[in-house]
Amino acid sequence: MSQALDLLRDLIRCKSVTPANDGALERVKEFLTPLGFECQILTFEGDGSYPVKNLFATRNRGGRHLLFAGHTDVVPVGDEAAWTHDPFSAEEVDGEMWGRGAVDMKSGVAAFCAALPELVESGEVDKGTISLLITGDEESDAVNGTVKALQWAKEQGHQFDFGLVGEPSSAEEFGDVVKIGRRGSLSFTITVTGAQGHVAYPHKANNPLPVLAKIAAQVSDEPLDEGNENFQASNLELTTIDVGNKAGNVIPARGSLQGNIRFNDLWDAFKLEYWLGQQILKVPANGCDVELKIHHPVSRSFVSNDSADVDLLIETVTKHANITPIRSTGGGTSDARFIADYCPVAEFGLVGKGMHQVDERVPMAMVERLQGVYTDYVRAFLEQKS
Secondary structure, three states: OOHHHHHHHHHHOOOOEOOOOOOHHHHHHHHHHHHOOEEEEEEEEEOOEEEEEEEEEEEOOOOOEEEEEEEOOEOOOOOHHHOOOOOOOOOEEOOEEEOOOOOOOHHHHHHHHHHHHHHHHHOHHHHOEEEEEEEOOOOOOOOOOHHHHHHHHHHOOOOOOEEEEOOOOEOOOOOOEEEOEEOEEEEEEEEEEOEOEEOOOHHHOEOOHHHHHHHHHHHHHOOOOOOOOOOOOOEEEEEEEEOOOOOOOEEOOEEEEEEEEEEOOOOOHHHHHHHHHHHHHOOOOOOOEEEEEEEEEEEOOEEOOOOHHHHHHHHHHHHHHOOOOEEEOOOOOOOHHHHOOOOOEEEOOOEOOOOOOOOOEEEHHHHHHHHHHHHHHHHHHHHOOO
């Protein structure tokens, strides 16, 4: 079995449901240290979140600096009885390896690590600097993970030329998509407060729900934009409307709604807060108090469309997949949004169809194909002049 699959099997067997580590980062460190990487496990905590272990590994030879980023934490397995195989067993059946994190994204971590020994043996990695930032907090809060590890790396003097994130970017077939950006994400709560009272005496109360309902319709119906050459249109989705009223004969004192906006690079947090405020003002308050709360942090949008290193990644993927990948900014958020503050960044990895699902599994041959892409990309990246 290849080194990628050996490492992947070990990682899947670590029960690293966020924020647990269960030895996953130590296993990656064990793999990288003999290759000449200086490895540090960094624990960050605070800011209203749980402590998180992160691994920063670097092989510093000067020259161009490539950062590979990924995570070993996984989402919960859900109903374990619904799985065909133990979700942490790494069972191999009919050419597939089963287990939570097989797709998202322990395979990406294993494939990149396994891409390195050949380049170390040939001396090709000595042309530049390779670093890996592997977090244990991508799937949940993302407070004490990549964002703080990057701040730490900057304080240590690390400067990156390009970031490659190993998330499962491919959509339908291996190599069909490279993510060159992501939309931003802003969550908000709107609370309307009136006056509680008996439904038979509405003149003695002030029902906040009609106002709340009209605000819900207003923010939902008003388009944000039509998109642009890099991004699809921004969209606002309401996620819940809550009153907490269990009595059928009582006018409630207040109600609230929550929503999320996935936005392109026409917007930022300040513009969106103003836009939401303007939509609220279009609805008569009828004597109610209306409060808008923006939940922080807000993930910004980013795009790396003009990067020569993205072009190089496209060329490398095309060579291995025999198709030209689409440059996409669709989907949700990832830790690439933090890396974008330090250098251009793109994402390439496996087909992501099975991630987060019961019976998550990965074709083992696809993991080895991914290793081949990473090997050739690192080789080509280090041959480029600064």
